[in-house]
Amino acid sequence: MIRPISISLSPNTEADDVRLAFGQIISFWKWRDRSPVLKLEKEFAERFGFSRAWSFNSGRSCLISILEAAGIGEGDEILVQAFTCNAVPNPILWQGAVPIYVDCLEEDFNMDAFDLERKVTPKSRAVIVQHTFGEPADIDRIRGVCERHNLLLIEDAAHALGAEYKGRPVGSFGDAAFFSFSRDKVISSVYGGMVTAANPEIGERIAGIQKRTKFPSLFWTVQQLFHPLLLNLMVLPVYGIGGKYLLVLFQVFHVLSKAVHRKEKQGGRPSYFPMRLPGPLARLALLQLSKLERMRVHREQIAELYLRELKNTSFVLPRSFPERRSSRLRFPVRNKKAHEIIERAWGKNMLIGDWYTSPVAPADTNLAKMRYEPGSCPVAEALSRETLNLPTHIRCSVLNAEAVVSFLKNYED
Numbered sequence: 001m002i003r004p005i006s007i008s009l010s011p012n013t014e015a016d017d018v019r020l021a022f023g024q025i026i027s028f029w030k031w032r033d034r035s036p037v038l039k040l041e042k043e044f045a046e047r048f049g050f051s052r053a054w055s056f057n058s059g060r061s062c063l064i065s066i067l068e069a070a071g072i073g074e075g076d077e078i079l080v081q082a083f084t085c086n087a088v089p090n091p092i093l094w095q096g097a098v099p100i101y102v103d104c105l106e107e108d109f110n111m112d113a114f115d116l117e118r119k120v121t122p123k124s125r126a127v128i129v130q131h132t133f134g135e136p137a138d139i140d141r142i143r144g145v146c147e148r149h150n151l152l153l154i155e156d157a158a159h160a161l162g163a164e165y166k167g168r169p170v171g172s173f174g175d176a177a178f179f180s181f182s183r184d185k186v187i188s189s190v191y192g193g194m195v196t197a198a199n200p201e202i203g204e205r206i207a208g209i210q211k212r213t214k215f216p217s218l219f220w221t222v223q224q225l226f227h228p229l230l231l232n233l234m235v236l237p238v239y240g241i242g243g244k245y246l247l248v249l250f251q252v253f254h255v256l257s258k259a260v261h262r263k264e265k266q267g268g269r270p271s272y273f274p275m276r277l278p279g280p281l282a283r284l285a286l287l288q289l290s291k292l293e294r295m296r297v298h299r300e301q302i303a304e305l306y307l308r309e310l311k312n313t314s315f316v317l318p319r320s321f322p323e324r325r326s327s328r329l330r331f332p333v334r335n336k337k338a339h340e341i342i343e344r345a346w347g348k349n350m351l352i353g354d355w356y357t358s359p360v361a362p363a364d365t366n367l368a369k370m371r372y373e374p375g376s377c378p379v380a381e382a383l384s385r386e387t388l389n390l391p392t393h394i395r396c397s398v399l400n401a402e403a404v405v406s407f408l409k410n411y412e413d
């Protein structure tokens with residue numbers, strides 16, 4: 001197999017996305033056109049019933065802006081779940097605040113409301129609730145804890161665009177919420193994100209913060225436009241015979257960006273956070289947003305295939321909750337040999353997912369710098385040893401999903 005079955009590497013990109021990216025690279029006179037940004041914010045807010053939405057160049061920039069709008073600063077404690085990405089604790093640390101890690105639940109990979117309540121102290125200011133893999137967290141319980149202790153609730157809906165809890169879109173339950181449009185999220189503009197705020201004071205401050213936040217350089221913007229193009233036309237078609245080295249080369253020479261900068265693993269902040277979403281990337285996001293429902297239905301069909309084909313195997317399947325609708329960003333399964341399976345699959349050019357192999361991923365993140373104390377969240381640590389995730393995106397066909405299933409079943413034998 002030369003083209004991999006991959007969970008990441010530009011998973012949402014179809015031919016029209018590639019054409020749009022190419023068209024924008026050559027239309028240099030439109031690089032500074034900001035009209036698509038307002039259009040995207042308006043369409044996004046209308047579609048999900050938010051009163052307003054403010055775009056930034058990433059979920060990380062969104063979170064920085066929310067924390068600033070909420071007046072979070074030196075010494076404040078922000079409760080976050082372990083089994084997360086360093087993109088969550090880093091913005092907290094960059095504000096001078098302290099991430100306090102809450103354990104998660106095996107059944108949904110999300111925050112455990114009981115452990116949350118145990119970890120509240122007089123310094124606690126806010127809870128960031130993550131909807132992991134797109135599965136809504138137990139919002140009622142978590143909101144209850146926030147109300148009892150007068151804490152702000154921030155929803156990390158980076159994985160969960162289109163997910164619902166009791167028929168309402170995630171992102172509408174907290175004081176503020178953010179979504180991500182980064183390269184392997186529900187929709188993608190390579191880098192991008194959106195803030196919404198049910199709390200009007202926070203919303204007003206976000207609007208002010210957005211106004212004084214700069215747009216990224218043209219170099220950075222065009223670098224992102226190359227991602228769908230080069231991944232789909234040059235890297236993926238030859239991935240198994242050198243494409244992966246081509247990708248590294250493009251990144252080394254800064255033709256393509258990386259999702260996480262090396263310094264973030266040590267708690268450092270790249271210069272391009274926080275910044276606003278530039279017009280060309282807003283255009284990519286608009287096209288993706290227009291395809292969201294078709295892509296969501298596809299993800300659901302692939303997830304149903306996994307549920308059907310993997311039941312009665314040694315793989316522990318995710319639990320279903322009648323009051324929750326997952327975005328199915330990734331389909332997580334558990335197995336004691338998860339890391340071995342992931343490695344073997346990668347060797348066969350089947351790039352199944354490894355979110356998350358550490359309580360604060362990626363695995364080479366400096367946990368001490370993230371203020372994570374080993375042993376403090378045993379469930380999250382067990383999950384990070386046992387979880388692998390399967391692709392559901394629009395480029396993962398039924399045949400691809402069947403190949404993944406048959407690989408897993410063979411492994412079991």
Ligand SMILES: Cc1ncc(COP(=O)(O)O)c(C=O)c1O
Nearest residue numbers: 058059060085087158180181182
């Ligand atoms: C759970 C979670 N929250 C937040 C983020 C940050 O999003 P972004 O990559 O757009 O900065 C990510 C993505 O890396 C994530 O996985």
